[in-house]
Amino acid sequence: MKIAGNVPSSFVGEGGPRRSFCIALKVELVAEARAAGINVAQAAESGLAAAVAARRKELWLAENATALQSSNTYVEQNGLPLSKWTHRTTARGPSSSSDLTSRGSTRV
Incomplete structure (x- = not known):
């Protein structure tokens, strides 16, 4: 199929x-x-790609709303799985200097 003279309607770009x-x-x-x-x-x-991505997200959230709610309810009632085996640190590392020294490290 041709459009506008010799310009093909499909091409690989x-x-x-x-x-x-x-x-x-x-x-x-x-x-x-x-x-x-x-x-x-x-x-x-x-713009079209952004609109398609937004619609896909909307549809996925609607399709999975029950599972997401179930997961949220579980966490509200039981806490995060594996949370007792993990610890938190700040973005800069352990939250205090005692954390560093307890591991045998010292500040430089």
């Missing part, structure tokens, strides 16, 4: 196969995007 689509956009928005140096096709593809 960066990131996989591509196909041309005709969409209607607000004229003022496209003019402003072009004036700002924005690639309209890339922006449309990015």
Whole structure:
């Protein structure tokens, strides 16, 4: 199938196969995007990808709502699994100097 003369309707571009689509956009928005140096096709593809990802997330959460609620209820009633075998440290390491010295380490 051909469109717009000799331009094929399907082609392989960066990131996989591509196909041309005709969409209607607000004229003022496209003019402003072009004036700002924005690639309209890339922006449309990015926006569509974000919308698809958001919808997939929404559907996954709805599909798994019962399991998520069950897991949350378990943790509320019983605590986190394995929590008695783990310990917390701050992002900088053990929370106090006594933690360091108890392991045989010293501060430098």
